[in-house]
């Protein structure tokens with residue numbers, strides 16, 4: 001693999017994760033239980049789409065096939081998508097969505113504060129922008145974890161189940177393959193395996209405040225780095241890519 | 253066009269382009285315009301998004317292009333830069349006063365002073381009665397850059413321009 005191919009791959013992983021999170025959160029539009037949450041989730045969705053776009057722009061800039069950011073988003077199949085499995089998990093009930101976002105938001109804050117030092121100017125810029133935004137996302141999701149956990153018997157049960165369920169996909173956040181290794185060693189990317197401890201500390205702190213417990217299972221599922229996904233991604237792409245694929249020259 | 257097309261002229265013209273969502277502020281006062289380059293009747297303007305998913309970015313570009321073309325420029329090119337990331341610290345005192353008069357609480361403190369990773373919130377004074385006895389209703393308001401608050405003294409609800 002050349003340096004450019006590696007950087008392309010690295011940018012696609014981060015960009016795809018944001019696009020899919022953005023897509024999932026967008027599905028809440030007009031369906032949340034209160035107006036404020038409807039607005040919050042769609043605002044967060046927009047941030048993810050914006051960050052995803054910034055990453056795909058960087059990816060497009062090193063792509064030997066000269067694909068545009070839109071081509072990258074709309075013309076790749078499931079096996080060519082590299083988003084974290086966590087991102088594609090269905091919204092479920094509100095607790096499922098909050099648990100999914102919370103586990104990722106803590107990670108994102110840590111990830112972007114490291115990426116600020118990237119040797120790649122564009123990535124450092126994305127990190128500066130991203131960090132400001134994901135800190136708000138974290139505040140939002142952490143607050144809801146506490147509110148649900150320390151709420152009623154029913155809400156406590158639902159958020160605990162949701163955390164236990166989403167936990168399977170968190171090991172992947174800290175996974176490193178050869179591409180990640182080389183990109184991290186060159187000072188461009190982040191060695192995410194080093195973020196795990198700080199992540200667990202911050203997650204535990206919030207869970208404790210929420211009267212919740214850390215999951216006691218070690219079930220884990222990964223695969224996104226090679227494009228192996230859970231059953232959900234295909235359905236997302238089928239809907240998301242329908243229009244640009246059916247009408248390739250559509251303009252608006 | 254008798255008037256000379258120079259950099260000062262461009263800044264002056266851009267200072268008359270309002271933010272589509274907060275029309276009391278211009279794109280310059282908001283800090284979205286980062287750099288201007290002029291060569292004869294061609295202008296290049298570098299802008300930076302307030303939020304990465306800010307839906308107003310397209311409007312910013314279109315408005316800037318049409319303002320400059322209306323005023324003698326033949327070619328206008330817009331560049332987007334992410335680094336350094338936009339911050340409310342770039343907002344002048346005048347801009348903050350305008351925001352407050354418009355009914356939006358201006359950002360409190362400086363973003364660069366609140367770099368703690370998992371930070372807490374500062375109290376937000378009500379833009380109408382100055383009371384600091386206010387509560388946050390929602391971290392996200394009508395746009396990504398604002399949150400929604402209520403004053404416990406005058407009971408009015410108001411937008412707060414987040415300090416980022």
Ligand SMILES: [Zn+2]
Pocket residue numbers: 378379380381382383403404405406407408
């Ligand atoms: Zn008041």
